[in-house]
Amino acid sequence: MDRLTATQVFVAVVEHGSLTQAADHLEMSTAMVSRYLAAMENWLGSRLLHRTTRRISLTEAGQTALAACRQLLELAQDVQQQAGTASRVPSGRLRIACSPSFAEAQLAGALVEFQRQHPKVDFTLMAADRSVDLTAERIDLAVRISNTLEPGFIARKLADCRSVLCASPEYVKKRGQPRVPADLSSHLCLTHAFVSAGQYRFRHAGKVVEVPVAEHFSTNEAAVLRRAVLAGGGMAILPTYFVGEDLRQGRLVRVLPGYEPDTMGVHAIYLSRQHQPLALRLLVDFLADRFGGVLPPWDRE
Incomplete structure (x- = not known):
């Protein structure tokens, strides 16, 4: 436990009168505030706060501890001001979580490039x-692709994630090119179990079009779905960060180009802006610069 941060959390909760307001002030999740408070009470061996719904x-132990905690924070601030942080070099190990497909196609290369610039930073990448x-799971940073983020976390958008309905040229030559969504009923449709199970969803002329599909082949892994499409097994909705090169090289072709699957956001998710390791702050900035722009790098010609 970071006892200095736990001390800061305890004082903030007392001064703001609630865990939620303290979390907003400290720019961390309410769950993290609760965790630090519990750790603080375990460290001191006493209950510090009476908590009700209102x-x-x-x-009594909390009242005694409060004055000492405030003195500790003042001392820590003095030490920080005297020592300064200008000469710090990013170092240490960061634990990163990401989907396997984005990790393989985009994130692994980005992390290697970051390490070339900051060789004292190590990574554990959980795909x-x-x-x-x-x-x-002690994750420092999660890269998530979603439009519905969990409340209570700090999120920074890195890029847009666009997808395409695609198939292999061999499949299209054999089965034909659908002209309208209704034509999909006569095609082999492959789906991602967590994203497109049971239906394809598009936007066309400003309207949402939902098309029920028979799941000829379904999987929970985008890499498996891509491999099945490349093998001529049917058509599927896949992210352009993963199949952009396949489309450019002609290994896959776009199907129903006037119908666009939903665009999602690629987000960096972390627990708090306070007391972040320097390496983590620099990494988030690096990823935002690398993947950001009007179009992310994988969608640029």
């Missing part, structure tokens, strides 16, 4: 097609 009040628990 108010928070200090216990998982699920939303990991940042607190429980």
Whole structure:
């Protein structure tokens, strides 16, 4: 436990009167504030706060600890001002979580380039097609592709994630090119179990078009879905960050080009802006610069 941060959290909760307001002030999640408070009480071996649904009040032990905690924070601020941080070099290990497809296609190369610039930074990259628990799994940064982010986390948008309905040239030659969404009923449709299960969703002429599809082949992994499409197994909606080069090289062709699947955001997710490792702050800036712009690099010609 970072005892200095736990001390800061305890004082902030007392001064603001609630965990939620303290979390907003400290720019961290309410869950993280609660975790620090519990760790602080375990460290001191006493309950510091009485908590009800309406108010928070200090216990006798909390009242005694408050003055000492404020003195500790003042001392820490003095030390920081005297020592300064200008000469710090980013270092240490960061734990990163990301989907396997984005990790393979975009993030792994970005992290290697970052390490060339900052050789004292190490990474553990967890590739998982699920939303990991940042607190429980000690994740410093998660890269998530979604339009529905969990409340309570700090998020910075890195890029847009566009997708295309695509198929192999061999499949289109054999089965024909659909002209309107209704034509999909006569085609082999491949789906991602977490994204397009049971239907394809498009935007056309400013309207949402939802098309039920028979799931000829379904998987929970985008790399498997891409491989099945390349093998001529049917058509599927896949992100351009993953199949952009396949489209440029002619290994895949776009289907129903006037119908666009939903665009999602690529986000950097982390628990708090306070007391971030220098390496983490620099990495988020690096990823935003690398992937940002009107079009992300994988969508540029």
